[in-house]
Amino acid sequence: xxxxxxxxxxxxxxxxxxxxxxxxxxxxxxxxxxxxxxxxxxxxxxxxxxxxxxxxxxxxxxxxxxxxxxxxxxxxxxxxxxxxxxxxxxxxxxxxxxxxxxxxxxxxxxxxxxxxxxxxxxxxxxxxxxxxxxxxxxxxxxxxxxxxxxxxxxxxxxxxxxxxxxxxxxxxxxxxxxxxxxxxxxxxxxxxxxxxxxxxxxxxxxxxxxxxxxxxxxxxxxxxxxxxxxxxxxxxxxxxxxxxxxxxxxxxxxxxxxxxxxxxxxxxxxxxxxxxxxxxxxxxxxxxxxxxxxxxxxxxxxxxxxxxxxxxxxxxxxxxxxxxxxxxxxxxxxxxxxxxxxxxxxxxxxxxxxxxxxxxxxxxxxxxxxxxxxxx
Numbered sequence: 001x002x003x004x005x006x007x008x009x010x011x012x013x014x015x016x017x018x019x020x021x022x023x024x025x026x027x028x029x030x031x032x033x034x035x036x037x038x039x040x041x042x043x044x045x046x047x048x049x050x051x052x053x054x055x056x057x058x059x060x061x062x063x064x065x066x067x068x069x070x071x072x073x074x075x076x077x078x079x080x081x082x083x084x085x086x087x088x089x090x091x092x093x094x095x096x097x098x099x100x101x102x103x104x105x106x107x108x109x110x111x112x113x114x115x116x117x118x119x120x121x122x123x124x125x126x127x128x129x130x131x132x133x134x135x136x137x138x139x140x141x142x143x144x145x146x147x148x149x150x151x152x153x154x155x156x157x158x159x160x161x162x163x164x165x166x167x168x169x170x171x172x173x174x175x176x177x178x179x180x181x182x183x184x185x186x187x188x189x190x191x192x193x194x195x196x197x198x199x200x201x202x203x204x205x206x207x208x209x210x211x212x213x214x215x216x217x218x219x220x221x222x223x224x225x226x227x228x229x230x231x232x233x234x235x236x237x238x239x240x241x242x243x244x245x246x247x248x249x250x251x252x253x254x255x256x257x258x259x260x261x262x263x264x265x266x267x268x269x270x271x272x273x274x275x276x277x278x279x280x281x282x283x284x285x286x287x288x289x290x291x292x293x294x295x296x297x298x299x300x301x302x303x304x305x306x307x308x309x310x311x312x313x314x315x316x317x318x319x320x321x322x323x324x325x326x327x328x329x330x331x332x333x334x335x336x337x338x339x340x341x342x343x344x345x346x347x348x349x350x351x352x353x354x355x356x357x358x359x360x361x362x363x364x365x366x367x368x369x370x371x372x373x374x375x376x
Contacts, residue, residue, distance in 0.1 A: 045099030061162030062146020076232030087121035087351025112137035132343035198244025205239035249373015260286030313375030
């Protein structure tokens with residue numbers, strides 16, 4: 001769905017003057033931007049997602065600079081040989097500050113800024129690590145390419161084949177180096193890749209996913225280097241004015257079930273906390289075939305809450321998710337309560353465990369949940 005990149009747009013514009021000079025040393029960023037402010041309509045001159053079109057690979061793995069925002073979103077659940085669980089998130093955002101760039105003599109001149117978020121959930125250690133980087137799309141410091149595929153912000157990167165990249169990121173004594181592979185076909189979300197999220201023309205994104213990607217590599221946590229395997233999920237979107245004006249946030253669920261199916265659901269929340277009718281999702285069968293889900297096809301019930309000791313924000317913390325037409329009844333619980341990112345915007349995104357039933361059979365699984373727009 002339209003993801004955290006929407007929430008950083010206003011922060012980027014406000015900070016644009018900082019990046020007009022030589023990069024400064026990193027300092028902790030305190031997020032003060034409300035999602036609804038970041039969703040302000042500023043679309044003049046940018047391309048918009050108005051109609052379904054044929055997605056073209058490998059070209060669409062690469063950048064779409066005529067659109068205002070886009071992102072490459074990787075999350076996953078990993079384990080060591082003795083069953084120790086680690087979750088990860090590595091996300092790259094491109095944000096255009098203007099639809100065109102006037103001629104400028106500086107080699108630093110660019111209309112594109114890149115963000116990256118990197119997080120690791122150490123379940124056994126009960127610790128959550130989250131970092132961010134920001135750089136101009138100039139002089140090779142940050143950027144994106146289609147062939148060969150590569151997106152990077154400084155030393156953090158996803159590169160190789162678009163459907164089976166290598167992920168690398170490191171900050172201090174936390175790092176990862178993973179090889180991913182796509183074992184199921186690409187999922188075109190919405191109407192052949194056009195995901196509508198509002199009533200106006202252009203309240204949409206182009207959106208595709210790889211919903212089950214075997215992962216193998218290493219995760220570094222302090223003095224420990226862990227050999228891990230597991231499963232990742234990749235979401236890919238680009239848009240301009242992607243959300244309706246009344247949307248203040250969303251709950252996004254990406255679940256990989258032990259019966260070979262995957263489920264993606266996004267619940268858009270209006271300013272009065274009611275569910276927006278453009279909420280939607282997709283159920284992916286074990287053979288890769290898809291079933292689109294409208295707002296009325298999915299039930300999401302919040303079973304518990306957690307209040308962040310860092311920001312004071314109260315988030316949902318356990319859910320019951322039902323898809324009656326598929327006889328799915330799932331309970332979803334965070335691996336850790338505290339998986340709140342406080343980077344260039346504040347949101348909760350973390351690894352979750354899944355239990356439940358599919359018809360008369362028990363089913364389990366794992367996944368990731370993202371909560372945006374809570375606490376203003």
